[in-house]
């Protein structure tokens with residue numbers, strides 16, 4: 159199967175998200191799709207996989223024009239896309255989900271054993287861990303991804319598109335995924351398209367890359383290539399690494415004393431932590447290991463079941479998030495559009511929400527402030543744009559632009575998730591500047607390199623247990639990788 163995209167254009171009002179893109183993807187190849195935030199990568203992949211129509215242009219498969227009008231039509235043409243959050247159905251088991259949508263799959267008109275055997279064959283071939291009777295809810299992110307992948311393969315897909323597939327999965331799970339993708343491309347002759355900001359993944363996996371910038375196709379390269387070469391292709395030159403000047407560490411501003419947290423899955427007793435002004439505490443761990451619960455409790459968004467939370471000596475235990483906010487403890491959620499930002503509201507309306515208005519909203523002031531922040535944070539968007547119209551990276555910048563200038567404590571879930579290298583560096587410049595003026599920061603990340611680079615101390619979460627790494631300078635990414643998988647004897 160060879161795919162040709164011919165003169166693809168996509169316009170969203172005044173935004174030309176894809177501008178005359180002509181490119182060929184050949185079978186047997188793993189192709190990286192690179193570009194800065196907002197470059198048009200997701201748009202192009204959504205057009206190819208039927209999630210969005212092109213404004214104009216043509217898609218040909220093996221020389222014949224095809225319509226990818228809707229994801230089902232695209233799958234019918236052999237093209238399937240794995241979404242970042244796989245779209246599986248919560249109440250089903252693995253087997254039900256796998257058979258759903260396959261011919262004869264609904265209500266098991268073909269026998270359960272037929273699908274069970276097929277699922278077992280895929281699992282065995284790729285070393286995937288997919289127990290047929292397990293409810294979807296109980297699967298890890300990596301298992302959901304594996305399930306979605308084998309489901310698409312069983313539907314006969316010959317081109318697989320993956321958007322940031324390694325977020326929140328362990329090193330071993332990533333190896334299993336990459337080995338499977340190599341087999342599919344190099345042994346079975348499939349096309350694999352990988353959208354990723356993680357250049358080490360691109361270098362490890364891809365046979366070639368294409369680069370988009372501001373909606374246009376600006377480059378293509380056969381691999382191997384170094385990180386520097388890829389960065390130069392994407393940004394037109396080398397990027398300066400943000401300087402991390404040693405910041406003066408002040409007095410303890412925030413502490414947990416024997417705090418007990420729990421939710422439906424995790425029980426975390428005896429949590430103790432003291433954070434000083436200007437200190438950066440990084441939280442490492444696979445998704446679901448307890449760090450989310452921990453961060454939310456630190457910001458008054460989750461109840462505690464024992465112990466005390468102190469802020470500058472004042473007891474905050476049991477207080478509401480609003481009380482934390484008043485005392486300059488600010489939480490930034492990873493969920494962006496689901497939580498930190500509100501779909502349907504414009505950028506100015508977001509600013510109006512966080513500004514202190516008495517007694518009525520001062521719209522001109524909110525608009526003016528947002529315009530300044532758009533400029534300052536180099537946001538690709540306008541004050542009147544709805545937040546969901548911005549690319550993921552630009553939504554993250556808006557989230558940063560809404561934070562107060564010098565809070566006491568910032569609690570940030572994955573502050574650079576989905577950001578291109580330049581934007582991630584830039585966000586850290588902003589955070590380090592706040593730290594220099596005394597703000598303490600607790601942040602989580604799936605990027606071990608980010609944790610090691612920016613943290614004064616790291617807390618590693620595994621199944622609700624917390625292990626503190628005090629000497630970050632002596633820790634390397636390998637060690638940390640083992641620890642988040644539960645192997646602490648490497649430390």
Ligand SMILES: Nc1ncnc2c1ncn2[C@@H]1O[C@H](COP(=O)(O)OP(=O)(O)OP(=O)(O)O)[C@@H](O)[C@H]1O
Pocket residue numbers: 170173174175193194195196197198199200201202538546547548549550551552576578
């Ligand atoms: N539904 C939409 N409505 C309006 N504009 C949109 C919509 N979807 C995307 N855009 C705009 O199209 C441009 C390209 O966005 P796209 O999401 O394709 O970029 P991207 O390269 O995938 O970025 P990122 O790496 O940040 O995810 C951006 O300017 C974005 O704001």
